[in-house]
Amino acid sequence: MKTYEEAYAHATGDPEGFWETAARKVEWLTPPAAVKRAQPDGLATWFEGGELNTCHLAIDAQIEAGRGDQLALVYDSPATGCVQRWTFSELLEAVARLAGLLQAEGVESGDRVIIYLPMVPEAVFAMLACARIGAIHSVVFGGFAAKELATRIDDATPKVLLTATCGIEFDQVIPYLPLVNQACAMAKHKLNRRIILQRDQQIEPLNSDDLDWQEAVSRALPAQYLPLPADHPLYILYTSGTTGKPKGVVRDHGGHAVALLQSMADFYGVKPGDVFWAASDVGWVVGHSYIVYAPLMAGCTTILFEGKPVRTPDAGTFWRVIEAHGVNVFFTAPTAFRAIRKEDPAGALIKGYNLDCLRQVFVAGERTDPATYQWLTSLLNRPVIDHWWQTETGWPVAGVPQGYEGEMKIKPGAAGRILPGFEVLIVDEHNNVCDAGETGAVVLKLPLPPGCLPTVWQNHRRLVEAYLEEYPGYYHTGDGGYFDEDGYLYIMGRTDDVINVAGHRLSTGEMEAIVADHPAIAECAVIGIQDPDKGQVPIGLIVVKDNVSQTVTEIEGELVQSLRVDIGAFANFKRCVQVERLPKTRSGKILRKTLRQIADNLPVEIPATIDDPAILSEISDCMISAGVGAIAVQNRG
Numbered sequence: 001m002k003t004y005e006e007a008y009a010h011a012t013g014d015p016e017g018f019w020e021t022a023a024r025k026v027e028w029l030t031p032p033a034a035v036k037r038a039q040p041d042g043l044a045t046w047f048e049g050g051e052l053n054t055c056h057l058a059i060d061a062q063i064e065a066g067r068g069d070q071l072a073l074v075y076d077s078p079a080t081g082c083v084q085r086w087t088f089s090e091l092l093e094a095v096a097r098l099a100g101l102l103q104a105e106g107v108e109s110g111d112r113v114i115i116y117l118p119m120v121p122e123a124v125f126a127m128l129a130c131a132r133i134g135a136i137h138s139v140v141f142g143g144f145a146a147k148e149l150a151t152r153i154d155d156a157t158p159k160v161l162l163t164a165t166c167g168i169e170f171d172q173v174i175p176y177l178p179l180v181n182q183a184c185a186m187a188k189h190k191l192n193r194r195i196i197l198q199r200d201q202q203i204e205p206l207n208s209d210d211l212d213w214q215e216a217v218s219r220a221l222p223a224q225y226l227p228l229p230a231d232h233p234l235y236i237l238y239t240s241g242t243t244g245k246p247k248g249v250v251r252d253h254g255g256h257a258v259a260l261l262q263s264m265a266d267f268y269g270v271k272p273g274d275v276f277w278a279a280s281d282v283g284w285v286v287g288h289s290y291i292v293y294a295p296l297m298a299g300c301t302t303i304l305f306e307g308k309p310v311r312t313p314d315a316g317t318f319w320r321v322i323e324a325h326g327v328n329v330f331f332t333a334p335t336a337f338r339a340i341r342k343e344d345p346a347g348a349l350i351k352g353y354n355l356d357c358l359r360q361v362f363v364a365g366e367r368t369d370p371a372t373y374q375w376l377t378s379l380l381n382r383p384v385i386d387h388w389w390q391t392e393t394g395w396p397v398a399g400v401p402q403g404y405e406g407e408m409k410i411k412p413g414a415a416g417r418i419l420p421g422f423e424v425l426i427v428d429e430h431n432n433v434c435d436a437g438e439t440g441a442v443v444l445k446l447p448l449p450p451g452c453l454p455t456v457w458q459n460h461r462r463l464v465e466a467y468l469e470e471y472p473g474y475y476h477t478g479d480g481g482y483f484d485e486d487g488y489l490y491i492m493g494r495t496d497d498v499i500n501v502a503g504h505r506l507s508t509g510e511m512e513a514i515v516a517d518h519p520a521i522a523e524c525a526v527i528g529i530q531d532p533d534k535g536q537v538p539i540g541l542i543v544v545k546d547n548v549s550q551t552v553t554e555i556e557g558e559l560v561q562s563l564r565v566d567i568g569a570f571a572n573f574k575r576c577v578q579v580e581r582l583p584k585t586r587s588g589k590i591l592r593k594t595l596r597q598i599a600d601n602l603p604v605e606i607p608a609t610i611d612d613p614a615i616l617s618e619i620s621d622c623m624i625s626a627g628v629g630a631i632a633v634q635n636r637g
């Protein structure tokens with residue numbers, strides 16, 4: 001066993017040797033001829049000449065290794081009161097049949113399939129079934145509204161859409177088909193087929209062109225896995241950027257498998273047979289990497305949880321699941337623990353459960369505030385490990401690894417050390433490297449390691465423009481932060497127009513476009529402000545046109561509704577503040593960073609290019625009288 005320092009030195013000193021060793025843990029169908037080939041844009045192609053199949057690694061190879069009777073998947077759904085279990089052999093049966101159905105529907109290797117499903121086992125089957133036949137899946141989070149689904153249909157141009165009749169949010173049944181029908185009507189691209197899962201909570205008459213999932217699968221013949229080139233796309237996952245149009249992050253089979261297996265052993269410290277639970281959603285990268293692919297490829301049992309940290313039925317639900325299924329390693333977002341702490345601050349509910357099986361808790365998706373960290377650590381008396389990464393990287397960049405020799409210190413508030421494979425720097429606006437303690441832009445040295453995005457779907461130029469151009473030689477993460485003297489990275493938040501609401505990544509640029517579309521709005525800015533429960537929530541600063549008869553309350557109500565209909569309720573857009581004008585540079589650019597600093601009561605750096613500095617106190621007064629933002633909250637006492 002190596003120490004962290006040894007592994008890090010190996011990965012930086014001899015990246016090819018490091019990744020060649022890591023790649024040996026993967027069951028290739030044809031071993032790669034080369035480890036890395038540099039690309040002109042600074043990125044690299046990994047494992048050229050290699051052939052493999054992610055579904056084979058996640059299921060068939062596990063059965064071949066003698067794990068056929070081991071539990072692969074446990075579905076625990078307080079939302080429906082159902083618990084179901086699949087061994088690896090049973091999972092193979094379910095996945096191979098669905099793969100056969102997709103083939104029968106004309107889906108071939110390289111074709112796209114959209115998966116718009118709640119947290120049901122069929123979502124896992126669907127992802128693996130696509131992987132099995134080389135189809136590229138694109139999972140769309142069930143909370144997204146019709147327009148977002150339509151945008152993804154048009155960008156991915158899928159042959160088939162897999163969906164269900166409903167999702168369940170707390171005790172509310174959310175019908176999916178009206179949204180899906182609306183999205184299909186809005187999209188220019190037309191699907192060949194929709195396969196629909198009838199859920200007991202919402203049985204719907206289906207169109208004659210649609211297939212009933214259960215019925216169609218029962219008639220399908222199982223499909224064999226296809227050997228695929230290492231760089232064959234496994235999935236497209238859309239993520240919010242600074243513009244209104246989400247980016248289709250592509251993940252390949254080869255680099256992804258190598259990186260995820262590496263992360264399971266060296267970072268999460270798990271071994272085959274462990275029970276791994278990531279309480280996230282299959283619609284997000286955490287769900288892709290650590291609910292579906294990594295645990296199965298590592299021979300672990302994975303838990304699929306259809307519920308919430310609270311009110312399903314209470315704030316003890318996480319502890320119940322950990323005890324019931326013998327969870328060894330648990331991963332969720334800090335916001336989930338904040339929700340539990342709010343309802344059960346003394347942790348009374350935890351006392352009813354035996355959590356001896358639990359070794360560590362991992363948290364990510366947003367910074368873990370020290371208060372939540374302290375509460376959780378004292379409650380659980382186990383390591384609580386923050387770790388930082390993003391959809392684009394696919395696996396953790398920083399954290400406190402659990403798979404190396406010796407114990408590494410956890411520092412509350414820090415994301416951790418840099419994981420072997422990545423090189424992270426903090427740079428200032430002139431591209432100079434910052435000293436320890438100095439805050440700047442967090443960038444990753446090129447080339448990115450295996451598992452990170454090789455491209456943006458059908459638009460490589462967009463990857464170059466969005467991530468590689470600002471800091472030549474580096475990938476720009478969009479986060480700001482600093483290193484301390486011990487090499488621990490602190491992530492202090494986004495420096496762009498991306499916000500994190502209850503662990504969900506959203507673009508304020510996209511929200512702004514919707515607000516600006518309202519007929520009463522002359523100008524607007526949407527910014528994220530701090531929120532004690534959700535981390536951040538968006539607010540709209542609106543300049544209303546002259547001679548508008550509607551009140552601000554009426555306009556706000558319409559905007560809140562528009563955001564729910566166009567993006568989804570999970571965006572949590574609930575407040576607008578009317579202002580007379582917005583702060584701008586002399587060239588007319590809205591100073592969003594300055595607005596965020598005012599709202600969060602941070603020291604305001606007055607930009608040299610500001611048109612009229614007097615406007616800043618006007619804005620601050622408007623926020624205080626509307627009761628939003630940190631100063632307003634402070635003033636309220």
Ligand code: COA
Pocket residue numbers: 141142143144167169174279280281284286308309310332333335336339364365501502503504534568569570571572
């Ligand atoms: N489908 C449909 N609607 C959804 C949805 C989904 N998958 N997810 C959220 N929504 C809706 C909610 O029902 C709610 O609707 P409402 O305004 O009509 O009540 C709205 O979006 C806001 O949801 P949310 O911000 O999630 O707040 P909440 O009070 O419903 O739940 C938490 C709070 C903390 C329990 C919840 O946000 C949570 O579990 N967060 C963790 C997120 C996570 O795991 N992220 C992955 C990163 S690792």
Ligand code: AMP
Pocket residue numbers: 239284285363364365366367368386387388389390391392415477478479491492493494500504505
């Ligand atoms: P996503 O792509 O949805 O996973 O969101 C990635 C973004 O979430 C990052 O760029 C960060 O802004 C934020 N994030 C994720 N994990 C952490 C963390 N541990 N600490 C701070 N921010 C985080």
